[in-house]
Amino acid sequence: MAVAGGPEIERLVQLLAKLPGLGPRSARRAALFLLKRRALVMQPLAAALTEAAEKVQPCRICGNLDTVDPCALCRDPRRDGTIVCVVADVADLWAMERSGAFRGRYHVLGGLLSALDGVRPEDLAIAGLLARVPADGVAEVILALNATVDGQTTAHYVAERLAAAAAGVRVTRLAHGVPVGGELDYLDDGTLAAAMKARR
């Protein structure tokens, strides 16, 4: 028996332990925390989970998660529809929005190509992107993908497919360089070399 207090608490702990960042010990702590704050946190959290599970869905255009479809970003007339930022995941879209550096539209691939994990081009939302770019008159596609092997493989693949499907569209990538606030001493050699090469 992992906890004393009946199957209801046991089940709650087991489900909380599935969340990324929570293990069995922190799930027990979280369950007790919630049981002591029923009205303030536990019931609102249950309601928020139910509501989000019912209402949130992927946007049919870009793949972002929202309660409206198309999503608020795709509907926003103030955003520039001629620039599309391609991201692997909704988490990356959120990160980009927090930075406030981009006011165009998005396209969420839903992952990265990976020989190791068996992710093939048809598993990603690439066809939608290839159809969307010429149809919407997109002038620039920014490939904002991880600076990892899988990320760069995916970027290369998407760029090639875009060149074939939408001739004339400009395909760009995020710059490599020193993170703001980063110390040179702690930076890997590859990043430092890239930052030096792209100096201005």
Next chain:
Amino acid sequence: MAVAGGPEIERLVQLLAKLPGLGPRSARRAALFLLKRRALVMQPLAAALTEAAEKVQPCRICGNLDTVDPCALCRDPRRDGTIVCVVADVADLWAMERSGAFRGRYHVLGGLLSALDGVRPEDLAIAGLLARVPADGVAEVILALNATVDGQTTAHYVAERLAAAAAGVRVTRLAHGVPVGGELDYLDDGTLAAAMKARR
């Protein structure tokens, strides 16, 4: 805006970020994790939260959290009612149950005396313990409280009150010593000295 995707996701992230062990970043990760596993995790978690919030309550005898009152531990006829283990919190009761080393009853104080945090004796479930020990014919009270200043202050206070309220009851404390699997080299001097003194 912390996340793109509407107030429902925003609210879910804010509530998840209140859980101990989750910050804003891991709360966003957890929200996305849940939104991608609606049927398998998100809806069951919402149901488990609602059910536990409705059914779980503190036991009127010992303070344990359970769906029945008195709790399953207080009802269990196989447990020895003449030994009561006093713990600060339900989390400590769970830890004790996981160890499997105790088959008596519990008493949850609901915290520890603390001059710094302004926790006074009347804030803890001490009166219930003092009434219960003579009434139930309890022969031994084990003070299983943290080996910290607050824990030991509380243990001292409870032991004194017990001596006055229930003369003849045996009051014991957990032994200090080397944790099983622990390396001497990493142990603090106080623990090592206590383990040496209590050698057998």
